[in-house]
Amino acid sequence: MTHRDGAYLLAAGYVPASETRTRLQEFATAGVIMTRLAAGIGWHPESVKKVASGRNRYVPGHVADAVLTLTVDQALRDYGPTPARLDPVTLELLLADRTVTVASQDKPVIAAALHSKGWSKTRISRTLAMSGTKVNQALGQVST
16 A cells, blocks of 8 residues: 555545535635634644645545534534624723734724724724725725
């Protein structure tokens, strides 16, 4: 048995990756965050990327089972993006000119809240490390 023909991997409990790859691509299309999925199934994120991109032709059986038993809806619920939230403590600290780290998914709602409190777009951009375009998008304004 040689490593090249896959017989060695099959004997070691690996399975062909085609079904797993297809499911991973479905997850990605739906918006599942692959690093969160990898952590959830106990596999390295780089390995998930390699299978999804077709670089790995075989995958450990337990990983294939973990991926294939998940539906797209389950994967999206458990490993999809976290919704943006307006943390009142973070908002109060920013309003008090304190330095605060804001999660990227929360920046649009924080930007809108700061703008409603009278902050300029420039100040929001500097404070939250957002581009002017991103600030305009967060405020529902389209730049032309």
